[in-house]
Amino acid sequence: MFKINDNYQKLPGSYLFSTIAKKVSAYSAANPDKQIIRLGIGDVTQPIAPAIIDAMHKAVDEMGHAETFHGYAPDLGYDFLRNAIVANDYKARGCDISADEVFVSDGAKSDSGNIQEIFAQDNKIAVCDPVYPVYVDSNVMAGRTGTYDADTQMWSDVIYMPCTSDNNFVPELPKETPDVIYLCLPNNPTGTTITKSQLQEWVDYANKVGAVIIYDAAYEAYISEDDVAHSIYECEGAKTCAIELRSFSKNAGFTGVRLGFTVVPKELKCGDVSLNAMWARRHGTKFNGAPYIVQRAGEAVYSDAGKAQLKEQVGYYMKNAKAIKEGLTKAGYTVFGGVNAPYIWLKTPDQMSSWDFFDYLLENANVVGTPGSGFGPSGEGYFRLTAFGTYENTLAAMERIQTL
């Protein structure tokens, strides 16, 4: 008789955003007249930029003619996209990354869920707390996290690095040595980040103890301050200890287009074994490339017109971030983030729990946010709002919250 992977049974409850969706849809069904404003899930609302739309139409036309039809893509991505990534995201910032270190994928969620596969099962992971749930859940599914304590909401074999207002949301080097360290900077969910010199400390630490950093830079386009690194490879020595995950979802609105990439430097090795080769083998065996049309869309992100249009789009969302930050401050909330990231992290009022505040906000302001505790125990008492709504909705949400 077959048996299941019983690690799945250890996962507590369902995925955070599924739970939110269910709650919102139940409230909606019971209150069909209420206009709900969604500032919860980090989904964008602005349409795809014209330069990218043009590129997709052109690629669709190519697919319709035998001479220009494209079948299976190269497993690791088309050269036109990998070269554009290298030139714009790396060389332009002085990072020595080459095209064969870039692996194009269908999105950073897939990569951040799958990357743990290339590590040994008894490796110990360290995560910031709060944290994007996929890092932990994908390791739970792989049997790497030990047992779950429902009281503390912690896994016995995971190293948690609390990020709260007490340490200004800067994770401290863990006392116990981890094997794999997940860092998302600028951070989801807190919207905060660290300086380049603080990041350099992490790189030095990882090289010293022999750990790998999984660096999720999905929000780098929102960085506004000069002393913040856009890529971990701006730090010296990162190529021997870091894998970087990138997404087109937030800088170009590709949440429904699906494109991302992962950089695995060739110098990153375990003994003689290159992690670049391992990830290539994983791609070659379990993935068949991102769609041609979507890779052409990605290329257009780096065109002059694309860059100009996306700068405006990012600016639009950061205007929202500013409006949320100011609106909440005016309403008496303590807020963090929103300067180098499209997320605002607020302290719930009156010691309310994160989920109580979720319900309170949904029922009284018809505004949907994300409970901080959904991202980990240190998120309890916090709440996330995203800047990805429309400007009008963002202002309306702030007005509603101010009159609560």
Added chain:
Amino acid sequence: MFKINDNYQKLPGSYLFSTIAKKVSAYSAANPDKQIIRLGIGDVTQPIAPAIIDAMHKAVDEMGHAETFHGYAPDLGYDFLRNAIVANDYKARGCDISADEVFVSDGAKSDSGNIQEIFAQDNKIAVCDPVYPVYVDSNVMAGRTGTYDADTQMWSDVIYMPCTSDNNFVPELPKETPDVIYLCLPNNPTGTTITKSQLQEWVDYANKVGAVIIYDAAYEAYISEDDVAHSIYECEGAKTCAIELRSFSKNAGFTGVRLGFTVVPKELKCGDVSLNAMWARRHGTKFNGAPYIVQRAGEAVYSDAGKAQLKEQVGYYMKNAKAIKEGLTKAGYTVFGGVNAPYIWLKTPDQMSSWDFFDYLLENANVVGTPGSGFGPSGEGYFRLTAFGTYENTLAAMERIQTL
């Protein structure tokens, strides 16, 4: 110090099609004047059908306007596509499958590589031999296959079911009881298949011994004979023992568009645990949906115009299959398949090994095929040609082979 998943190190050599690509490109570089005809990798050559191109243009336009923009897709797929799949692929064939049993993905290769994750590590898999390499390799990476014997080219913990001309390519029920059985029917690579009543025996067996069948039906559109099942759910009892993988790559030419789906019936359980819920959790955690544009393309596959155009496209490839079958027979080869599948499986002449015949054909006819031994030890002495080339190239290849 971090450690790697050392199961990856057990994988012998590189992925079959990467090896072929390297050999062909080395030959090409050394012989730039030679016109190579590629009948190796199962990639299609006909452009995407007009009805699908129209649907994609429309979807691209929607993505360019805020009112019709689509962000994150539902994890498991848009209802419009899941409903079309259910109506056309299942209800129309009398199979009682509902939309919430259909999981839309970026392709059957991802699904066939990932599906093993939901099973216990000590489950024993059974595969046909020869077999699509992804089934075995993804289980190797998960540490489920024991040790590899380079002489026999077999894994100690895998049950092999030889399919050769001796048993007319019909796999026999294994002597040792497996937990998970991979069946690809119509078969890749042999191009052969089994009757519906033979498939019913497999379903009855799986239910009896408590095994799960992973049924890869990627080639069902090529079935021309009446007594062959298009879906395993045409067999009685399949919903308690079978997961079905489907692809749009071969019926609609989506190798570069990327779309597939997997059916996990709610009745398929291990004790109280529903595999449907497990797969939903896997999707929710490690995948963010197929692109909106691509899902609209999938919907158009089921439109009246789409169906008519794709019937013609499949017919075009099956005309190639017939030409290959007849051409090779005329040249004195013993051939199999090509009636219910776009692959022709031939016996190499003069006891040549599969790779020797690969080199011979590449060098003397400039025709690329796939060595049978690349699909498993029982593929030794066989060779695969695909019908996915153009008709002109297919005829030209046959002429070249006939004059060897």
